[in-house]
Amino acid sequence: MTPAEQYAETEGGRSHRPLLTATGLHKNYGSVHAVRGVDFHLEANSYVTLLGPSGCGKTSILRMIGGFEDVSSGHLELNGDSLVNIPANQRPVNTVFQSYALFPHLSVEDNVAFGLAYKNLDRATINRKVASALTIMQMSEMAKRRPRQLSGGQEQRVALARAIVNEPKLLLLDEPLSALDRRMRKDMQIELKDLQRRLKMTFLHVTHDQEEAFALSDWLIVMNNGRIEQQGTPQEIYQCPATSYVADFIGGANRLPGRILESDNRLSTIETALGQFQASSVSGLTPDSGAVICWRPEQLHPARGGAIEVTVTHHVFRGAEWLIEAKAQDDTTLSFVVREDAVPEIGARIQLSFNPENAWIAADDSAEK
């Protein structure tokens, strides 16, 4: 299939066929299983994040798609064509490496032009494409410099320019922001998202930073231990974590373990050390199975006669509001948010209540591990 045909196909069949499909993807290094059977697909023109702690297998997935690691078993298809056995240099995929991997002996423009040498283009076209990629990344003035003369953020931009100049269908980004300072990371997040929208490419971004993942993603894949814990839009994952692991990793949630008393597909009752609670829940919970009830800090309110009695232990100033930490009778720490004029004193005993619609019961997977 010629590139033109492939292009026509993606444009025409975009609504139905995913850009990339991974089926039963496995990767093991000797006896170590890095990826243990993973299924997902990437839609064209979307920003997808693989989120997980280090060692969860997310980078292995990226490297298998890039062609730097063999697939141990399972399938990878790009536009319906198998990627297995296709060498890295023949895949219509480009990578932005974690350490940028700029060629130190080449100038910025030669770095960016590197991949164009393999595309049968004349010199003028190459120059035009390089100039345009550098303009997009606002690096035109640095064209003659060498990588060692650039700051981290500038190196990052050159690495992006070097990848997007090839107009890949899929851009892989391996922890691209981890080497930048906090301020720069924020700016770059916005810029990355904007870039993806403008270029209409699919970005697959690997990160361990949940804040980054939420800021960027159209679709979020949370991984742990070589498996996908949950995938969905950032909103779904924030509001309805499927497992206690996800709730914990996404961060900020109050979690209280217990056992399911009864459950239909929407609403469950859970028995915990602090009493029985009813809340909306993940489907497929069975009575007497382990589960965990989660509340976002903003979903718990101090209220006279509330279901949970706590003692206030800490105040944290967060600008418009205060984050309060308190201990319940069984020593579980709960945090909740109050307005500035309603901050309780440390040591005060208060009651907390919540709306059952907003609380969430997820499966407790900690016992399996």
Next chain:
Amino acid sequence: MERSYLGTWLALPVVGAVTALCIAPLAILLVYSFFQVNFVFILKDPTLENYARLAASDTYRNLITKAFVSGGLVAAITAVIGHPIAYHIAKRVTHYKSALLILLLVPLYTGDLVRIFAWRVLLGAEGVLNSFLIWAGVITEPIGALLFSSLATHIVLTYNFLPFMVLGLWLAYESLDDRLVEAASDLGAGRVSSFLRITFPLTLPGLIAGGMMVFVMVVGDYLTPQLVGGVSGITIVSAINDLFGTAFDWPLGSAIAWTMLAILCLFFTLAALVISRSTWGRALMGGE
């Protein structure tokens, strides 16, 4: 300031040792190259006669050319063989890395003579290689040219100095970031293209370091040609040796030695210039 003065004083013995052991003998040699020999006496009237004789002599000029051609040739051969070996040790081996490096160095501990004679056993008319070829029926008469020929000299020189090239390249490969090679293939480069555009330029400092060591040692080697080179075994260094020994013409010997030294320095300067002028050179050496 006092500390830096102290440093200067502490450095003095080193400077003294370098001067006494390296520069002084060369200076004496230089002075001798302007003297002349009359029968058994050395006349200490400065003259350029020795350099003129050298320039007029086809024999010496050819020997000097031969020495440098051999140096370049052996450096090139060891580079071709050394690249895959160094790559393998640096990038493919994890558990046996030090074992392989020691294996590489072991021949150096056995001494030149032993190794050269070992090659005589291998290449001689009744040697292992000829015996094998006769046994296998490939040839009926032993190949005489295997030993006591220019070919034999270059085989043994390559063998002798290969470890130095491999060491230089190995260090360069160790510091080569694998991600760069991955990035090259990610951008569409095949193996050959990736080697030429990324690996080769980035390991070039190792190649130059190894190449210069091999080059200098081959140019200065005279044992190997003498022992396995047969009639081709006369080298410029053995000629210098003869001039200082049996011929008793120290001034001419000194003049040749200094000419060799000057040419070597010229090579090094040129190499340094090429590296510092080229863009990749500046990028690699950090001279920008």
